[in-house]
Amino acid sequence: MRISRSIVIPLALCLAAGLATLAGQDQGPQKEGSETVARPRNSSTSTEPAEGPKIPSKFDKKDLPPAGTPSFKSNVTAVTVDIAVLDNKGHFIPNIPRGNFRVLEDGVPQQVTNFSMGEAPMTVAMVVEFSNRWQSYWSQTWYQTLQASWGFVETLKPEDYIAVIAYDMRSEILCDFTQDRREAMEAMRRLQIPGFSEANLYDALADTAQRMSTIEGRKAIVAITSGEDTFSKLTFDKTRKILQNAGVPIYPIGIGQAIRIYYESHVGPLTQLDWLQADNALNTFAKETGGQAFLPRFEGEFPSIFRAIAQALRNQYSLAYNPSNQARDGSFRKLKVELVNPANGEPLKITENNKPIKYTIIAKTGYTAPREVE
Numbered sequence: 001m002r003i004s005r006s007i008v009i010p011l012a013l014c015l016a017a018g019l020a021t022l023a024g025q026d027q028g029p030q031k032e033g034s035e036t037v038a039r040p041r042n043s044s045t046s047t048e049p050a051e052g053p054k055i056p057s058k059f060d061k062k063d064l065p066p067a068g069t070p071s072f073k074s075n076v077t078a079v080t081v082d083i084a085v086l087d088n089k090g091h092f093i094p095n096i097p098r099g100n101f102r103v104l105e106d107g108v109p110q111q112v113t114n115f116s117m118g119e120a121p122m123t124v125a126m127v128v129e130f131s132n133r134w135q136s137y138w139s140q141t142w143y144q145t146l147q148a149s150w151g152f153v154e155t156l157k158p159e160d161y162i163a164v165i166a167y168d169m170r171s172e173i174l175c176d177f178t179q180d181r182r183e184a185m186e187a188m189r190r191l192q193i194p195g196f197s198e199a200n201l202y203d204a205l206a207d208t209a210q211r212m213s214t215i216e217g218r219k220a221i222v223a224i225t226s227g228e229d230t231f232s233k234l235t236f237d238k239t240r241k242i243l244q245n246a247g248v249p250i251y252p253i254g255i256g257q258a259i260r261i262y263y264e265s266h267v268g269p270l271t272q273l274d275w276l277q278a279d280n281a282l283n284t285f286a287k288e289t290g291g292q293a294f295l296p297r298f299e300g301e302f303p304s305i306f307r308a309i310a311q312a313l314r315n316q317y318s319l320a321y322n323p324s325n326q327a328r329d330g331s332f333r334k335l336k337v338e339l340v341n342p343a344n345g346e347p348l349k350i351t352e353n354n355k356p357i358k359y360t361i362i363a364k365t366g367y368t369a370p371r372e373v374e
Contacts, residue, residue, distance in 0.1 A: 081320070084313075101339065106325070128191065212248045249312075
């Protein structure tokens, strides 16, 4: 609460006014037991307009949490895991019973305490690489980047939140989280002429993930990027740890794949190695955060990619458990989610039209345990 310094009032009246104001303020999410209950974004009984999550208008290092900060809220030990089960066509497989899910933490089975399945609004930060490195004005990748960015925004539903963040040598928030599609489209009109050749992907992803770590509900980062990183302050390993701790799924959409294939026989081995490392980085970030990486060769693949991301985010199984390892040591715990037959513990077989189908389980691969505060 801010009080103008130009107004001088008696101390007693100031304290009384302050207490009265604080008593009427919204107290935010309330705790029930060990779980955080988020205030609904869109309530039919509310007369106030819905407000989306906010992130600072400028990225500033002083706003970042201290290094090694646990991703858990204080006094909360329950672990929540969002899971998508997709068939070989990328379609969500619904109606899998709770008893078929098994969660292993560091190889030890855990007792699931809460389980749900449903469709929910998405909160998405679209992180767009926009530099002269790949997006020279009117180049093929410039056009591809804009097509992917605009195409993804057009697939969102009215209840979804979207933020648009562009990066070259630094990150810039073009549009804060909003449900207004016009605002997001207007922000992307600024993606016209790239200014720098640097593309600091690691810094951009880490900054965005840390700011989204406290947002409740279905959330993700959709990164439209080449995957290459030039001069980020963060290393690849440090970026991995930050993304794992933040718990925000990463869905990279690689650009420039067709051009890479065309020039593959005309470039040296070092350039080819850079491209391979870029793809490996995107696949690693996606796998370790519970997302998916897409490396399309043709623009015609974009619609199916957008549908796959929506399928994975909107339709999810969500389960929670209290870890059997209650040590507050700040260690990284590995997670593995399996589908099993509860009768014999063997992998679950899913059939369609009496034919077995292959499926993929998408979930984060670990979390950082809380650390005891001395």
